Structure formats: C-alpha cells, structure tokens
Amino acid sequence: MNHAAKAFPPIFAAIMSRIERYRKLLGVTEHAELKDLKTIYRNSMKDCHPDKFQDNEDEKLAAEERSKKVIEAYHFLVSIAPETIEATFEQYNETINEASIEDFQYKGVTLSIDFSDGNTYEYFDVPKATYVKLVNAPSQARFARRHICNSFVYRSVNKLVTAE
Numbered sequence: 001m002n003h004a005a006k007a008f009p010p011i012f013a014a015i016m017s018r019i020e021r022y023r024k025l026l027g028v029t030e031h032a033e034l035k036d037l038k039t040i041y042r043n044s045m046k047d048c049h050p051d052k053f054q055d056n057e058d059e060k061l062a063a064e065e066r067s068k069k070v071i072e073a074y075h076f077l078v079s080i081a082p083e084t085i086e087a088t089f090e091q092y093n094e095t096i097n098e099a100s101i102e103d104f105q106y107k108g109v110t111l112s113i114d115f116s117d118g119n120t121y122e123y124f125d126v127p128k129a130t131y132v133k134l135v136n137a138p139s140q141a142r143f144a145r146r147h148i149c150n151s152f153v154y155r156s157v158n159k160l161v162t163a164e
Contacts, residue, residue, distance in 0.1 A: 019080070019124075022073035034083045041074040079155035080124075088156060095119045096149045101141050106131045112157065113144060123152040 023029065026040050048066040053059040078084055085092075099115035106112075111126040111134075130147060137143035 018076075022077050025069060025073045026077065028077070032077070032081075034078060034081055037074060037077055037081065041070065044070045076155075080153055084155075091119075092121070092154075092156070095121075096145055101144060104134070104140075111148065111152075113148075118158070120157040121149075121154050122157055123148055123154045126152055 023032075026032075026037065026044060028037060028040060032040075045067060048063045048070060050060050050063040050067060053063050095115050095117055099117040099119065101113055102116050103114040104111060106126070106128075109125050109127065111123045111131060112120060113123070114120045126148065134140055134143050134148065
C-alpha cells in the first residue's frame with residue numbers, strides 16, 4: 001500500500017487550498033514577512049483598483065471582484081503571519097489561560113472558539129476526532145489549552161492586526 005498517495009479528505013484540502021490560494025493570488029510564499037505582504041498588497045490594489053477602469057464597465061466589475069479577493073487574501077495572510085502571532089501572543093496567552101470558553105463552532109476543519117473575555121479565535125486543520133474529544137471533555141478549556149490552542153494555526157477573528 002502506498003501511503004504517500006493517500007488523499008486528504010475534501011474539506012481538509014479545501015482549507016489548505018484556501019491558504020495556498022491566497023498565497024498564490026498575492027504571489028507569496030509561506031515565509032513572506034508582513035512588510036512584503038503589505039508591499040505586494042498595495043501594488044496589487046494599484047493594478048486592480050476599479051477606478052482605473054471607469055471607461056469599461058465589464059473591466060470595472062472584474063476589477064472590483066479581484067480587489068475584493070486581494071483584500072480578503074491580504075487580511076487573512078496577515079492574521080496568520082508569524083509576526084502577527086508574535087505581536088499578539090501575550091494577549092492570546094492571557095485569553096487561553098484565564099478566560100473560559102463561552103461557545104465553539106466546528107465547520108469543516110475550522111474550529112472557532114469564543115472566550116469569556118470577548119476574544120474569538122479560529123483554529124485551522126483541526127481533525128474531527130479532536131473536536132469530538134473537545135465536546136466530550138470534562139474540562140473543555142483545559143482540553144483546548146492542552147490539545148488545540150498551541151497545536152494548530154490560529155487567528156484572532158475580532159482583532160485582526162494589519163501590517164504597519
């Protein structure tokens with residue numbers, strides 16, 4: 001049996017492709033720094049800004065769609081960038097260690113956790129088995145701290161940090 005040929009579940013591939021799709025759209029690698037993302041974002045927006053296409057309605061609409069995708073990609077990649085994680089780590093650590101879990105949702109392989117201090121974090125590529133264990137854990141906050149919070153790529157949903 002060839003384990004290398006084993007396919008990912010479709011939803012897992014969809015989430016991974018979201019990150020890859022955004023990187024491809026902006027033409028960056030996983031090692032891109034915030035300043036590089038910002039420069040690429042600004043240049044992309046200059047190229048596809050709808051105001052450049054005032055004379056052609058079809059091109060203007062296409063530019064609007066592309067600019068929306070560029071904005072979404074930029075904000076998403078900034079939110080999971082190592083510099084962003086590092087800049088917000090103290091607040092994140094305080095949240096996961098001191099706040100209780102108010103609610104959580106699982107969609108595909110993305111787990112969203114709402115904490116009692118008002119912060120919400122999304123965790124990517126969380127296997128369903130881990131989610132089931134969270135649901136059944138006697139202490140969900142403790143389980144999350146030990147098995148989710150520092151094990152998966154995450155981003156703050158309500159405190160998206162932008163590159164300066």
